Amino acid sequence: MIPKLFHKYKLLFILILMAAVLSIISPRFLTKENLSNVLWSISIVGIMVSGTIYSPITSGVDLSVGSLAALSGVLFAKFMITFGFGLIPSILLTIAIACTIGFIHGLIITRINVPPLIITMAAKTYLFGIAMLISKGEMIPIMEPSSFMAIGGGKILGFPIPIFIMVIFILLSHILLKKTAYGRKALAVGANPVTAELSGIDAMQIQTIAYILSAFTAAIAGLVLCSISQLAYALLGQGLELEVITAIVLGGTPLGGGGFGTVFGALIGTVMVGFIGNGLNLMNVPSSFHPIVTGLVIISALALNENLRMGSGTKLKKAKL
Amino acid sequence: MSTNTNDILVQGKHVTKSYHGNVVLEDIEFDIRRGEVHSLVGENGAGKSTLVKIITGVTPRNNGEVDFDGHELPIDFPRTFVEKLGIAVIFQELSLIPGLTVAQNIFLGREPKLGKTRLIDKKKMVTDAEAIIKKYNFPLDPKAEIDSLSIGKRQLVEILKALSMDSKLMIMDEPTASLNLKESKLLFDIIKNLREEGVSILYISHRMEEVFELSDRVTVLRDGQKVALLDREEISPERIISLMIGRDLSVSDYEESVLKTVSGDTILEVKKLCSEKKFSDISFSLNKGEILGISGLVGSGRTEIVRAIYGVDPITSGSVLFDGKEITPTVKQSISLGFGFVPEDRRQQGVFMQLPINKNICSTNFDRYTRMGFVNEKGEDAIAESGINMVSIKPKDPNYIVGNLSGGNQQKVVLAKWLVRDLSILIIDEPTAGIDVGAKDEIYSVINNLARKGVGVLLISSDLPELTRLSDRIIVLREGKMIKEFKDQSITEEEVLRASSGLI
Amino acid sequence: MTQSMLRKIILLVLILAVMTFFTIMSPYFFTANNLFTLLQEASFLGIAAVGVTFVMIAGGLDLSIGSATALTAMVCINFLEYTNLPVLLFLPISLLAGAFVGTFNGFVINRFKLPDFIVTLSSKGVFSGLALVIAVKENGFVSNVFIDNPTYLWFAGKLGPLYYVTIAFVIIAIGGHFLLKWTKFGTYxxxxxxxxxxxxxxxxxxxxxxYGVYILAGVAASITAIFQSSRMMTAMPEMGIGTELDIIAAIVIGGTAFRGGRGDIIGTVMGVLFLTIVKNGIFKLQITPAIQQIVIGGIIIAAVVFDEWYRNYSARKRNMVV
Incomplete structure (x- = not known):
């Protein structure tokens, strides 16, 4: 019983263990302030994780989310400040554009059958370029309206609002994965696209939607990021995709499908990434060591998780019926 | 037979093999002489490929010994050892590297060195390849990349690769499956030349005319046992077929085909169906409650036809009528019309190996347990449970991962996911391949019960007893065309086998 | 015509076209000075790209190549600064560092059977972190070491108008082509x-x-590192950041299949030239560099989409003929 329980909640145990070790090392760790800080620092990644997780679940990957978040911020600032579209129309327009971009990526990947890794890598580049072009490489300060600024600066119950946004998105994503037909179909497509297709599931459609979802959460994250940093900037959000993918993979969702995927796991992965950074700070480890430790932790976590090994899932590339 | 042991290249004694308690080869004695074409025949599952796997070290034998060229082969040995011994295998599944040239593929792993350096002598490689190609008169360019070749030509490269090894024994498993007539003819000439040169050939084929044309001797296997060894003068297709089947089956010894509600209403009609390069001019109809068997060798187009009807592959011309109305098949529509599809490759196409039983069964039923996109978990559980009970999957645990089930239970899962729906037509391709006897009978009764309820069944099988036992009618395909239809109830395996092997 | 042949002809036409375009558009583009600088830039990219081409033909992916360049450059520079060993020893030490980096990637991928992508993504962090650790001095700040050792600075020099690095690139490309096409290793x-x-x-x-392909990539990174740090007269932990994308882009443009099994060095060299010309030309046009990113992203997508389309097209055509 205990081993089974342990197996099921392995990640949570590891997280608690990490917290325990950190609280012994530093008494400052288990303070509300510090924990709130950690959660705040990961909230952007957490929001992105909630949508981006569907591309690995359906045996793809999306590396463009960092650039897309940055582009969304820049677009939003342009719409609101330069064009004076008003808050809500600007937000909606930004999200619509981001989702369209995700949709196009999804179409290219599924209909032309090209590897998602290279397409989204290229997308990362060109989206960054567009963001630079639109913003002319400058920071666009955002000070108004106060309702928007409150998202990044405000607090509820003493916790910053972005944390709540992250929690809401994680919960929604969890419901999507566990309680809806889309979630069921996404896991099935990841497990075996051919069987899925023969069972009447439109695998291409499911995969395309995954890229729309990741674009959608990237846009939300970009907007929240704007509000937190009170500016839009093409460099803001660059590189976030690596943290997002690290969190997803640490959380036990393999790249390349295989019928696995857990949103809560990815959340735990996100918190782990936050803990590692926070712990290193608390231990006064020079920041230059952080990437080394993070890299090694990821490699060991991967090495320990059998689900993540190659060959556990049917490859997307063989999906052609 | 031969008293001179020097004549014998391969000798097997008491060779036995079983998988998970299933005996697939039982105490087999066989020998292959130097410079003979020795054919190995038997129905699917008779143990032919297992025997080849034992000789080539792919699977270890459980018992007995195999001598090659006077030395006993170890139980378990690496694949590369086989080449060193002088055994070449022509693989059915292509083992070529597409980005490399013909010459590079032929000599992969055995590249000629440039003097004492570690470099490849490319010139020598190309001229060597050219020499072999010329010797066997193949229409190939040694510098052509595999990418640019047709499937048949790739198979020729595969054959050349084996030929270039100067082996003492060549094993050919259905080598003509993807060759056209001209290419096949070329291969037969080569086989005859090799025999002259003293090379032994172990030839495996379902096509009786090939076996008849080429063989010096024929070993017939049935249900894992050797039933006969025929010399050249004893070989006749009729003889081989009756030995393969092993029973005089002019009178069916089964008690099926009773109490069926064959209503006579046509549920599916196919008219002049064609698909580019795969099959042409296929016409048949299926009645409610009828089991229509489809027979044919691998590559005869039988799987392609049902895939096209189900809506997986495109149709180039012809029409499909469901309940009298013409339809353009798509998978989604087929499912909504009540089709069920049990594919040939169970592990790759039938089940989700990593998902539990319930998710597998429910994968075809989203319309029945979701509302507005949300899952009704009670409804889902109910569907899974009814599916598990319908075909009695063991274990009954709906959360059990399908990949850990036995083959028979996996197949039951595939059946269950269709049975929980209201079926009108079930398409089932090789329902019992690799399944133990007990589960086979259960699957047969599931199919019969469905037919009794008025479901039309399209059954494809290479297992002739199974096909004749279950089917009301059988159509026989050969090279993408319908060549025969057996209408009466007294279909014999022999007739079907003769038709599919091209003897009619 | 084979796909790779067609690809090269298209690339050649494209290279000529963009060169003509930039020559017309900017008086600064088609000058001897700029062309040799362009070749120098291409060589930095190209040397590493030759190594990564092996990785990608073998079906892998090396995202750590940029960080590997930074790390080996840091090792090299610090060796020169803080030891009194013979100067020329920096060469074997640098190459060894590159080989070590490759071995690390190869080990993790082989031992734990993990996807190349995620492993090299993680090791990218490890390598750039190590580079940073080397850069940090006792006082906790990063201060770059400047090198004025003439032997070392020789590597930044020229033979006539041609930079040594370009010569090295040509030699390495020929060597790489030879290794790929004429040896068992290459065939395998x-x-x-x-x-x-x-x-x-x-x-x-x-x-x-x-192991072999990742070690080659690591060594190629270390050779790039020597030339690049020699030109800059220093090394910094940030020096290779982001170059992996340019490298992979050049290789994919050159026709090496992202899924492995196809490609060659000639294609990679052409891809490197094309990419560098486009980048340099856009720079010379004095328009915003953001266009560079958009164009490169677009070219990569066009290249892979073309490959896939052509593959399907030729497969269909081939099977119709039979």
Whole structure:
């Protein structure tokens, strides 16, 4: 019983263990302030994780989310400040554009059958370029309206609002994965696209939607990021995709499908990434060591998780019926 | 037979093999002489490929010994050892590297060195390849990349690769499956030349005319046992077929085909169906409650036809009528019309190996347990449970991962996911391949019960007893065309086998 | 015509076209000075790209190549600054550092059977972190070491108008082409990338090949590092950041299949030239560099989409003829 329980909640145990070790090392760790800080620092990644997780679940990957978040911020600032579209129309327009971009990526990947890794890598580049072009490489300060600024600066119950946004998105994503037909179909497509297709599931459609979802959460994250940093900037959000993918993979969702995927796991992965950074700070480890430790932790976590090994899932590339 | 042991290249004694308690080869004695074409025949599952796997070290034998060229082969040995011994295998599944040239593929792993350096002598490689190609008169360019070749030509490269090894024994498993007539003819000439040169050939084929044309001797296997060894003068297709089947089956010894509600209403009609390069001019109809068997060798187009009807592959011309109305098949529509599809490759196409039983069964039923996109978990559980009970999957645990089930239970899962729906037509391709006897009978009764309820069944099988036992009618395909239809109830395996092997 | 041949002709036409375009658009583009600088830039990219081409033909992916450049450059520079050993020893030490980096990637991929992508993504962090650790001095700040050792600075020099690095690139490209096309190792790299099973049946040691290609990439990174740090007269932990994308872009443009099993060095060289010309030309037009990113992203997508389309097209055509 205990081993089974342990197996099921392995990640949570590891997280608690990490917290325990950190609280012994530093008494400052288990303070509300510090924990709130950690959660705040990961909230952007957490929001992105909630949508981006569907591309690995359906045996793809999306590396463009960092650039897309940055582009969304820049677009939003342009719409609101330069064009004076008003808050809500600007937000909606930004999200619509981001989702369209995700949709196009999804179409290219599924209909032309090209590897998602290279397409989204290229997308990362060109989206960054567009963001630079639109913003002319400058920071666009955002000070108004106060309702928007409150998202990044405000607090509820003493916790910053972005944390709540992250929690809401994680919960929604969890419901999507566990309680809806889309979630069921996404896991099935990841497990075996051919069987899925023969069972009447439109695998291409499911995969395309995954890229729309990741674009959608990237846009939300970009907007929240704007509000937190009170500016839009093409460099803001660059590189976030690596943290997002690290969190997803640490959380036990393999790249390349295989019928696995857990949103809560990815959340735990996100918190782990936050803990590692926070712990290193608390231990006064020079920041230059952080990437080394993070890299090694990821490699060991991967090495320990059998689900993540190659060959556990049917490859997307063989999906052609 | 031969008293001179020097004549014998391969000798097997008491060779036995079983998988998970299933005996697939039982105490087999066989020998292959130097410079003979020795054919190995038997129905699917008779143990032919297992025997080849034992000789080539792919699977270890459980018992007995195999001598090659006077030395006993170890139980378990690496694949590369086989080449060193002088055994070449022509693989059915292509083992070529597409980005490399013909010459590079032929000599992969055995590249000629440039003097004492570690470099490849490319010139020598190309001229060597050219020499072999010329010797066997193949229409190939040694510098052509595999990418640019047709499937048949790739198979020729595969054959050349084996030929270039100067082996003492060549094993050919259905080598003509993807060759056209001209290419096949070329291969037969080569086989005859090799025999002259003293090379032994172990030839495996379902096509009786090939076996008849080429063989010096024929070993017939049935249900894992050797039933006969025929010399050249004893070989006749009729003889081989009756030995393969092993029973005089002019009178069916089964008690099926009773109490069926064959209503006579046509549920599916196919008219002049064609698909580019795969099959042409296929016409048949299926009645409610009828089991229509489809027979044919691998590559005869039988799987392609049902895939096209189900809506997986495109149709180039012809029409499909469901309940009298013409339809353009798509998978989604087929499912909504009540089709069920049990594919040939169970592990790759039938089940989700990593998902539990319930998710597998429910994968075809989203319309029945979701509302507005949300899952009704009670409804889902109910569907899974009814599916598990319908075909009695063991274990009954709906959360059990399908990949850990036995083959028979996996197949039951595939059946269950269709049975929980209201079926009108079930398409089932090789329902019992690799399944133990007990589960086979259960699957047969599931199919019969469905037919009794008025479901039309399209059954494809290479297992002739199974096909004749279950089917009301059988159509026989050969090279993408319908060549025969057996209408009466007294279909014999022999007739079907003769038709599919091209003897009619 | 084979796909790779067609690809090269298209690339050649494109290279000529963009060169003509930039010559017309900017008076600063087609000058001897700029062209040799362009070749120098291409060489930095190209040397590493030759190494990564092996990785990608073998079906892998090396995202750590930029960080590997930074790390080996840091090792090299600090060796020169803080030891009194013979100066020329920096060469073997630098190459060894590169080989070590490659071995690390190869080890993790082979031992734990993990996807190349995620492993090199993680090791990218490890390498750039190590580079940073080396850069940090006792006072906790990063201060770059400047090198004025003439032997070392020789590497930044020219032979006539041609930079030494360009000569090195030509030699390495020829050597790489030779290794790929004329040795067993090269043949097996294709085999592993195209069909692991078939490679195994022919007696190819897949793990050994994987080690080999990653070590080659690491060594290539270290050679780039020597020339680049010599030109800058220093090394910094940030120096290779982001170059992996340019490298992969150049290789993919050059026709090496992202899925492995196909490609060659000639294509990579052409891809490197094309990419560098586009980048340099856009720079010379004095328009915003953001266009560079958009164009490169677009070219990569166009290249892979073309490959896939052509593959399907030729497969269909081939099977109709039969």
């Amino acid at each position: 790299v294709y085999a592993v990338g195209a069909n692991k099973n078939a490679a195994m049946l022919s007696g190819v040691d897949i793990k050994q090949i994987k």
